[in-house]
Amino acid sequence: MGADHTRPAPSAPPGVRRILVATVVPLFVLTVLAALVLWPRHTPTPEHAADVPRYHGTVTRVVTEPCPPAAEVPEGTPGGSAGPCGTVGVAVEQGPDAGRQVETPLPAGPGAPTVExxxxxxLVELLDPADPATKSYNIAEHQRGKPLIWLAALFAVAIVAFGRWRGLAALGGLVASFAILLGFVLPGIGAGQSPLLVAIVGSALIMFVVLYLTHGITAQTSVAVLGTLGSLVLTGVLGTLATAATHLTGFGSEDATTLSMFQRDVDLHGLLLAGIVIGSLGVLDDVTVTQAATVTELAHANPGLSRLQLYRAATRVGRAHIASTVNTIVLAYAGASLPLLLLLVADSRPVSEILTSEFMAQEIVRSAVATIGLIAAVPLTTGLAAVVTAAGRGGAAGSAAPASRPPAEPDAALAALSAPRAGAAPGALGGRTGPERSTDTAW
Incomplete structure (x- = not known):
């Protein structure tokens, strides 16, 4: 993370560069052309309802009082909240009443803000339909702009302080990701394009920009790009097959149902597939970059390792990474759907019926498909990285390991990391001249 991109790194052999350029550049051009074809040119204009005026204010007084007796309602009928009751004095900071003190009811009910x-x-301004000249104010929510700005600043400072220039590049990649999502993916789906196709093209764009911006234009990054792209396509294919086999419609959540009321032409089944692909991208980036870097480090630590040994050693690292990442994916989906999961737990239906319901089946398919795509990324990226790294070493590509290092040695990864490179000075790991030297192989 803290490697300095300004340090010179040894160039990859011309043959390796030509192969990577001939593979990556056409894929990038194809992605850009697909994005231009799918680019939304006639996005539908949303129908705006009459906006309720909203103004900022500061609470100056809170007065609580006993609530009036609630009206009797039939048993089982949802009733209003039993409190709290009272009034709130607010100094208005915007709008026609700026600088004045107004009185509002104390917020009550589920989700009502607690004010001090x-x-x-x-504040929201409410007009009396019978007499438009009469207006009142209610408290809608707290102002959150300033705390969010401070949190975002702390987030950026922490990334740059730890990652230095690479951390700054990561922030640029994050901005680019949101720009592509908000400028291409969401408008494209809203315009009626195929959500799955838009998601794959948008994810590929994000991948190219973020990986090369964050990790530099190197052979190692190009291997991660190819591994990520292949895994994304596999995830999309698996998602299509899995949702078809389980007959998912995409109407498994209240948000999807609400969206279908506002935009009837949105393909919710395709939207489900798009969510699986985009949700997998962030974790795929992490795994593919890690695997490509692991192979590079192993090769620099011990040039005597063959392609097969590099692959086996790096795959052991990938297995450990996948074991923890799988749990991360499942918990991320569970955390995002925690309220509905609690509602399902309180359901009186049998567990088998709950698990096969539209919502639960949707989450199971989402987690399973993302995990399978993630697992496939490890051997795919590791194999590509082993081939490229071994080819970059010339004669060592196909050479077998020394007799004292059999391929089946269980501690091959540890031995590779600890063994000195040929010709290295005593005490220098892998022949590096300093602890900060980058091992990325430049194009």
Missing amino acids: VGDRIV
């Missing part, structure tokens, strides 16, 4: 003196809140 000094809180900065958002």
Whole structure:
């Protein structure tokens, strides 16, 4: 993470460069052309309802009082909240009443904000339909702009402080990711394009920009790009087969149902597939970059390792990585759907019926497909990295390991990391001249 991109790195052999360029450049050009073809040119204009005026204010007084007796309602009928009751004094900071003190009801009900003196809140202005000249204010929510800005600043400072120039590049990649999502993927799906196709093309664009911007234009990054792209395509194919086999419609959540009311031409089944592909991209990037870097480090630590030994040693690292990442994927999906999962737990239906319901089946398919695509990324990226790294060493590519290092040695990875390179000075690991020297192989 902290490697300095300004340090010179040994160039890859011309043959390796030509092969990588001939593979990566056409894929990038094809991705850009596909994005231009799918680019939304006639996005539908949303129908705006009459916006309720919203103004900022500061709470100056909170007065609580006993709630009036609730009206009797039939048993089992949802009733209103039993409290709290009272009034709130607010100093209005915007709008026609800026600088004045207004009185609002104390917020009550499920999800109502809890206010105290000094809180900065958002007011909504309500007009009386019978008498438009009469208006009142209600507290909608707290102002969150300033805390979010401070949190974003802390987030950026932490990344740059730890990652240095590479951390700054990672922030640039994050901005590019959101720009592609908001400027291409979401408008493209909203315009009626195939969600799966838009998601794959958008994910490929994000991948090219983020990986090369964050990790530099190197042979190692190009291997990660190829591994990520192949795994993305596999994830899309598996998702298509799995959702077809389980007859998922995409209407498994309340959000999808609400979206179908506002945009009837959106393909919710395709939207489900698009979510699987985009959700897998971030984890795939992590795995493929790690595998490509692991092979490079092993090769620099012990040039005597053959392609097969490099592959086996790096795959052991990949297995450990996958074991923890699989749990990460499942918990991420579970955490995002925690309220609905709690609702399902309280359901009186049998467990088998709950697990095969639309919502649960959708989450199971999402997690399983993403995990399979992730697992496939390890051998794919590791194999490519082993071939490219061994080819970059010339004669060592096909040479067998020394007799004292049999291929089946169980501690091959540890031995490779600890063995000195040929011709290295005593005490220098792998012949490096300093602890900060980058092992990325430049194009």
